[in-house]
Structure formats: structure tokens, C-alpha cells
Amino acid sequence: xxxxxxxxxxxxxxLMLICISTQAQSxxxxxxxxxxxxxxxxxxxxxxxxxxxxxxxxxxxxxRTVEDKDSTLIVLISLAKNEPNSIAKKRVQDITIYLxxxxxxxxxxxxxxxxxxxxxxNFYVKGYLLYSLPVKKGKTFNLMRCWIV
Numbered sequence: 001x002x003x004x005x006x007x008x009x010x011x012x013x014x015l016m017l018i019c020i021s022t023q024a025q026s027x028x029x030x031x032x033x034x035x036x037x038x039x040x041x042x043x044x045x046x047x048x049x050x051x052x053x054x055x056x057x058x059x060x061x062x063x064r065t066v067e068d069k070d071s072t073l074i075v076l077i078s079l080a081k082n083e084p085n086s087i088a089k090k091r092v093q094d095i096t097i098y099l100x101x102x103x104x105x106x107x108x109x110x111x112x113x114x115x116x117x118x119x120x121x122n123f124y125v126k127g128y129l130l131y132s133l134p135v136k137k138g139k140t141f142n143l144m145r146c147w148i149v
Contacts, residue, residue: 041060041130041131042056042057042060042131044131044132045057045131045132045133045134046134047134048118048133048134048135048136048139049133049134051142051143054133054141054143055098055143057123057131057133058095058098058099058102058123058133058143059102060130060131061073061123061125061130061131062099062102062104064125064130065104065106065107065125066104068125068126071106071125071126072106072107072108072125073099073104073106073107073108073123073124073125074107074108074109074110074123074124074125075095075099075107075108075109075110075121075122075123075124076109076110076111076112076121076122076124077091077092077095077109077110077111077112077119077120077121077122078111078112078113078114078115078119078120078121078122079111079114079115079119080114080115080117080118080119080137081114081115081116082114083114083119083137083138085111087119087138087139087140088111089111090140090141091121091135091140091141092109092111094140094141094142094143094144095109095121095141095143096109097144098143098144101144118134118135118136118137119134119135119136119137120132120133120134120135121133121135121141
């Protein structure tokens with residue numbers, strides 16, 4: 001009787017080990033979301049942010065980009081309807097200065113189509129949209145002023 005119980009326990013233990021190793025192996029073989037894009041994301045903003053909070057979002061994007069050395073940050077700027085292209089160019093300049101000042105060199109910035117709603121700055125890493133930051137119409141995105149004391 002005791003031998004049978006020990007045998008059953010051994011079988012259960014062996015099955016548990018097989019299940020655990022199979023799960024670990026399937027995790028290693030399954031495609032994962034690169035640089036943990038969906039893990040611990042900040043809440044998606046619905047309104048334009050102040051420079052301190054916008055800096056926090058962009059710093060999070062930078063850290064996720066740096067985490068994976070093969071990744072490139074893509075920033076897509078969308079203007080609100082009837083915003084002039086000069087605003088888009090200024091936003092590109094502002095974001096470029098901020099990213100370079102933070103030590104990031106592997107990024108590309110482009111200007112997207114105008115939207116019917118509010119303009120936004122969208123941050124992609126490895127093809128995943130991390131954040132879409134709304135921007136007030138007609139306003140630039142100068143984050144460097146946060147550092148001025």
C-alpha cells in the first residue's frame with residue numbers, strides 16, 4: 001500500500017515536472033511582445049499633457065527603446081485639421097532635440113496625415129504603438145523648458 005502511494009506521488013511529481021518544462025519551453029518558442037511593450041505601460045492620455053508629464057511618457061519610451069538594442073524608435077506626428085506644416089516642423093525639431101539630449105540616436109521622425117480631432121505625437125517601438133500623446137492645436141512640444149530653472 002505504501003509503495004503504491006509513493007509510486008503515485010512519483011508519477012504526479014514527474015507529470016508536474018513535464019508540464020512545467022513544457023510551459024517554459026513554449027514560452028521560449030512563442031513570439032513575445034518585444035521589449036515588454038505592453039508591460040507596465042502608463043495610462044493612455046486623453047488630453048494634452050504638461051511638459052513634466054509628457055517628459056515622463058517620452059522617457060518611458062526611451063527606456064523601452066534602449067532595453068532592446070536592435071529596436072528603433074519611430075515617432076509619427078499628426079497635425080489637427082487646418083494646422084500649418086510649420087507647427088509639424090517645429091514639433092519634429094522639439095522632439096529631436098529632446099531625444100538627442102536624452103542620449104537616444106536610433107530614432108526616426110515623420111509627419112503623418114492631418115486628423116479631424118486633436119493633433120498627436122505617436123511613439124512606436126518595434127512596430128508597436130506605445131503612446132499617442134495629444135497636443136493642443138497650434139502649440140509646439142518644447143520639453144526642454146521643463147529643465148530650465
